[in-house]
Amino acid sequence: MSTTSRITATVVAAAVGMSALAACGTPGGGSDAKTVTLVSHDSFQVSRSVLAAFEKESGYKVRMLKGGDAGKAVNQAVLTKGNPQGDVFFGIDNTLLSRGLDEGLFTPYRAKGLEKVPAALQLDKEEHRVTPLDYGDICVNYDRGYFDRHKIAPPKTFDDLIKPRYKGLLVTENSATSSPGLAFQLGTLAKYGEKGWQDYWKKLKANGVEVVDGWDQAYNDRFSGSAAGKAKGDKPLVVSYASSPPAEVLGKKPAPKEAPTGVAAGTCFRQIEFGGLLKGAKNEKGGKALLDFLLSKEFQEDVPLKMFVNPAREDAKLPELFTQYGTTIDQPATLAPGTITKNREQWIKQWSSLVLK
Numbered sequence: 001m002s003t004t005s006r007i008t009a010t011v012v013a014a015a016v017g018m019s020a021l022a023a024c025g026t027p028g029g030g031s032d033a034k035t036v037t038l039v040s041h042d043s044f045q046v047s048r049s050v051l052a053a054f055e056k057e058s059g060y061k062v063r064m065l066k067g068g069d070a071g072k073a074v075n076q077a078v079l080t081k082g083n084p085q086g087d088v089f090f091g092i093d094n095t096l097l098s099r100g101l102d103e104g105l106f107t108p109y110r111a112k113g114l115e116k117v118p119a120a121l122q123l124d125k126e127e128h129r130v131t132p133l134d135y136g137d138i139c140v141n142y143d144r145g146y147f148d149r150h151k152i153a154p155p156k157t158f159d160d161l162i163k164p165r166y167k168g169l170l171v172t173e174n175s176a177t178s179s180p181g182l183a184f185q186l187g188t189l190a191k192y193g194e195k196g197w198q199d200y201w202k203k204l205k206a207n208g209v210e211v212v213d214g215w216d217q218a219y220n221d222r223f224s225g226s227a228a229g230k231a232k233g234d235k236p237l238v239v240s241y242a243s244s245p246p247a248e249v250l251g252k253k254p255a256p257k258e259a260p261t262g263v264a265a266g267t268c269f270r271q272i273e274f275g276g277l278l279k280g281a282k283n284e285k286g287g288k289a290l291l292d293f294l295l296s297k298e299f300q301e302d303v304p305l306k307m308f309v310n311p312a313r314e315d316a317k318l319p320e321l322f323t324q325y326g327t328t329i330d331q332p333a334t335l336a337p338g339t340i341t342k343n344r345e346q347w348i349k350q351w352s353s354l355v356l357k
């Protein structure tokens with residue numbers, strides 16, 4: 001779900017013990033006609049069997065080159081543009097997208113299966129420089145047990161979070177150091193606008209919001225509903241992912257009737273993640289085949305339980321874990337990628353001055 005992507009929601013998967021994909025081949029080095037290199041953030045994962053099937057069918061060996069969180073990976077792609085480290089980039093999201101497009105990182109290519117992707121996810125649908133591959137929502141999560149014990153209704157919206165009954169209950173991540181934190185800030189910008197978001201954060205600060213550096217500290221150390229954190233935290237509200245409840249249930253036997261955590265659906269900001277054929281790719285043909293694979297139904301149906309985000313294809317079947325325990329966000333907050341790029345640094349500085357001092 002990052003980095004500036006889900007921030008990525010795959011951090012949730014890591015938190016509940018999912019193993020990282022071992023790199024196929026050796027990162028770096030040259031390329032040949034039978035090798036295609038995928039550059040990504042550290043959270044990218046795929047089942048070995050799914051990847052092996054692509055390699056067998058296509059004849060290409062996939063080399064993985066992971067470059068830290070999404071922001072760092074995009075920065076590296078910018079520094080090496082024209083002579084890229086690989087053939088395909090996975091992991092640029094809507095908070096960073098316009099930077100990648102403005103820098104000319106990608107060669108246009110319409111991937112097979114794009115007609116199965118909803119138009120709302122196709123933010124570059126005129127030129128097809130990038131292909132939408134997954135999406136997720138950053139939302140406030142709540143500890144059901146806490147609110148049941150205290151006989152308090154959990155919050156549902158941004159407005160609820162500044163009410164006295166929730167004073168001192170919320171922990172969020174630093175916008176300057178964490179993509180979930182930045183996404184939550186962007187959600188308040190989408191909700192309250194340029195004239196209202198700072199006033200909202202003044203009220204949130206007055207209501208006792210706690211700020212920590214990153215998602216792991218917020219969710220596993222401070223959040224009272226985290227299984228990975230053994231529920232030692234004392235904050236029953238945390239900025240996390242709409243996919244966190246399914247992740248909390250993963251592997252539990254017997255399976256509970258409902259997840260121990262819930263989602264405040266009126267606090268969500270949507271992140272869309274893209275892949276693209278890098279301009280100057282040494283194996284452009286292989287890169288196109290790899291992009292087709294990333295949008296294939298096989299890979300898309302592998303995405304939820306490997307990266308805990310939603311597949312971009314609307315015909316990809318969701319696993320029962322998602323359908324039973326997940327929360328569908330019908331009206332997430334959004335902002336245009338160009339608006340985010342133009343204002344992101346200024347907004348972060350304003351937020352830091354307002355909240356951290």
